[in-house]
Amino acid sequence: MPLASSAASCVTSPPPTISQRVLNYSKHKEAPQGRNLLPWDSTETGNNANSTSLTLEDSGNLVYGDWQSFNHPTDTILPNQTMNGSKGTTFSQSKNGKFKLVDWKSLVFRSSSYWSTGNAFIMLEPTGMVTLETGATLISSDFGEENKLRRLTLDNDGNLRIYSFDRRANELSVVWLAVHETCTVHGTSGDNAICINDASNSDLTYCVCPPGFKLNASDHESYSCEMKTPWKNNGKTKFLRLDYVNFTGGSNQTDLKVENFSICQSKCLADQNCKGFGFKYDGKGYCMLQNCNRLAFGYWSPGTEIAFFLRVGSETDESNFTGMTSLFETVCDVTISLPELPDESNTEDRNIVIICTLFAAELTSGVVFFWGFLKKYIKYRDMARSFGLEFLPAGGPKRFTYAELKAATSNFSNPIGRGGFGDVYKGELADHRVVAVKCLKTVTGGDAEFWAEVTIIARMHHLNLVRLWGFCAEKGQRILVYEYVPNGSLDKYLFPASQGPSLDKIVEIYPRNTDVPKPILDWNIQYRIALGVARAIAYLHEECLEWVLHCDIxxxxxxxxxxxxxxxSDRIGKAEEKGRHG
Incomplete structure (x- = not known):
């Protein structure tokens, strides 16, 4: 195995402290017999004039003269290693030799392909992106993250994966894979067997034999099955229905388009070599005949949309692959006996009077309780309206008292900003949450406008919107309690410190040295900021229960x-609510 693969599988080792390691070996014109992989003899070393350097580069490429390991790929491809057309090599092979990545675009088991991109792989970028020959790309889930070591590996289970090693967390994880359903990889199950992927089982992928078959004990390489009772030509046979089961291989598999199910069944019955047929109930007449001596690459998956009808002899086995196409038996015998009628008595009139009296009493009490509830409801509804409580949704912002906010801000002694709408103070609540307390000077439109604005903000929950924790509305005070955002506003990082603020923005106050310039944001952070702002605007315009226009971004x-x-932030007095149908 070339050293490139070994290095990729050992990413847990600490990186070298120098750029490259150099070993000197005596060069030969031809590789010694039995050592045709590498063009040197490791038994002879020296530092004479004819020696050539054996260099392991930072990329993992092992170079010896004109020979380099990147031109001899195995099961593992490292970043910046060219795949397509490297020295005539057109495939990568798994360690067990069963699976190949042929032409750098198709996963093949033996001669059967089970996955393809259509475009050949060119190179795995260090960022986690795979470039294809047409300019298309494949992106890993950790694309662009730094301090990650990545490799592309064709594993022994036939799946192609990108592994990422986090050097800080010392953790290796899969960030991309070609085949999401393992059972669709050819060779996972043996002949006549069915592969099942079930998350409820401790072994996520396992194989079973279909009804009428048993485990083939003579096959020690794979899980394969054989018929319990082989049926002969012209013998009596029947079909067992296997919902969501598909066999995707076989040298003589025939795909047909028929008018109905009966025609597909009759075509299989007419061929003594037909082991079964698959049929789709989608109205398009898809029919697939298995005219072969074995059923290959069987798997169960609701995504197949196929019911496979397995041909068996005089077997008594029943199919347990019923899916949701069979009706469950829900009828059970219940014996019901009615009591005999009692003898007539003189107490009948008395019983009727008692029943009517109880009914009238219950009806009267029900009316009284309902009237009391209605009066209480009207009373509390009026109170709620007077305090603005009916605007707040369940689980919304908390209503703070003025004393609580006065204690949290140390009597409003730590101002962090001032603006046209009011002053902002830093505080700490009783549960140790750091908050920004905004004391409004005046609210345009009065209390009704204030409650309307609070209601709008209380309905909005998004990562890129400042969260409203609560409010205070007592003693003539109108105070909003927001989450505290420590790094201040974006303009401090974009514009010089000497540039004056606009008239309606919040002027931040820094208790320490205000002459210290803010660091310059790199393009990656600026891109993340722009993306976050765009997501917030999209949320306000499209995803809220009520459309909201900020009007002051x-x-x-x-x-x-x-x-x-x-x-x-700063949506109070600026946001405008629009109805969904307005």
Missing amino acids: KPENILLGDDFCPKI
């Missing part, structure tokens, strides 16, 4: 969190 109203995650 600018750097001063975009706050940055610890990881520079953008959060849009």
